[in-house]
Amino acid sequence: MGMLAFRVSLALPARLANLKDQFYINFIADDRYMYLVRGLWMTLRITFFAVLLGIALGVVAAIIRSTYDKNVDDMRPGIGKAILKILNAIVKLYLTIIRGTPVVVQLMITYYVIFQSSTNTMLVAVLAFGINSGAYVAEIIRSGIMSIDNGQFEAGRSLGFNYIQTMWYIIIPQALKNVLPALANEFIVLVKETSVSGYVGIMDLTRGGDVIRSRTFVAFMPLLAVAGIYLIIVIIFSKLVSVMERRLRNSER
């Protein structure tokens, strides 16, 4: 700790002296700031589409899991029960594998093994991060479904809605509303997780900063800029989440 402080204090004045030069070399010369701009744009696009895919997968997985948990004991043996059991087993396998392995490995497998080094790397990243996110979103939404009073379910069924209709019109809207802050949080997590996209050659924000570093041979400024940009995105989103939470609390009463 003391050692570190000593080094920093020695290094800092020298750096401060040519701060302006550094800024010029890293960002202005050769329009290097464009690495960050383009990288940020890529990071945001990957995150956005991956979140959408994650929510879609998560809703489906959550419905299967909670349908299984709620109904399997009461179901008569038959084709419906068999299908539900198989679907539930598939979903469980999906959740176990995705949550049990690092996202970088999943990304590399998607790129090198499944898509055989496809040229559409952004699509690969969206798929990999979306499938990854879906496993976490599934548990968020499942907890949302489980938090809805069973009376809601019975009211829907007693009006004549079938199981899926009751889920769709009555349970899922309430469940999503309850977990909206948690879902927004998942976006925050994912923004940061996409920073490993460089492993499959994607020019995301992190990679953009790293490219600048490799050109200018200075790490300090480009990497600090990258960190700062992530931080700003996360702070903005956290703010949105807390506004959302307050709104939801007020609307409950």
Added chain:
Amino acid sequence: MSADLEKNDVIISVKNLAKHYKNKKTEIHALDGITTDIRRGEVLVIIGPSGSGKSTFLRSLNLLERPTEGTITFEGVDITAPETDINKLRQKMGMVFQHFNLFPHLTIMDNMTLAPRKLLNMSREDAEAKALELLARVGLQDRADAYPSQLSGGQKQRIAIVRALCMSPDVLLFDEPTSALDPEMVGEVLDVMKALAKTGMTMAVVTHEMGFAKEVGTRVIFMDEGVIVEEGTPNEIFDNPKNERLQAFLAKVL
């Protein structure tokens, strides 16, 4: 189908209905062989001590609970048969719950029109016109755009009743519709139920409101330990109870 049914026709026929809950070691016989008919236009009131199986019986009628044994025939169809489309039949059997179970994410209007629009393919205009008419009947026409959380308990339950009526059911099932209400709101809900009974609606009502049972009921069933112990007109049950368990029960609640 329902149009051919005359008053006094049997609309629901229950034979040897049993429901057993299996726990790890014990087996609870919530219902232990119930046989009865519900006729069109009848107001059947079900009374009995806590845990006697009243809710289980009522909820079996629309298969919210699946019976272990026995048959239930609704408008000539055996609803316990595996090939029966229970969703279709439930459209004709409305249910009102103790805790209202309004949909909190929808306005009163949408609570009422969701099922007719999605299940009966009614147009929005028709469904809303019908809902407004029903709302007027319970004096809540000005609350159509409110959300359930903005209503009192009594108002919620009146909405729950008219929400069920929007599907034009042939039978309405009530499970302790006033038990969750503050005392001053019980009357307004019972009044709606009385008015409904006068229109000839077939009703099965689980309740602790003995006044309602006497005044509106056409027949009373007293249940205990999963069986029907005594059954008769309100006069027979309340003024001339034969079974001693019924006598003891009435001594407690009256």
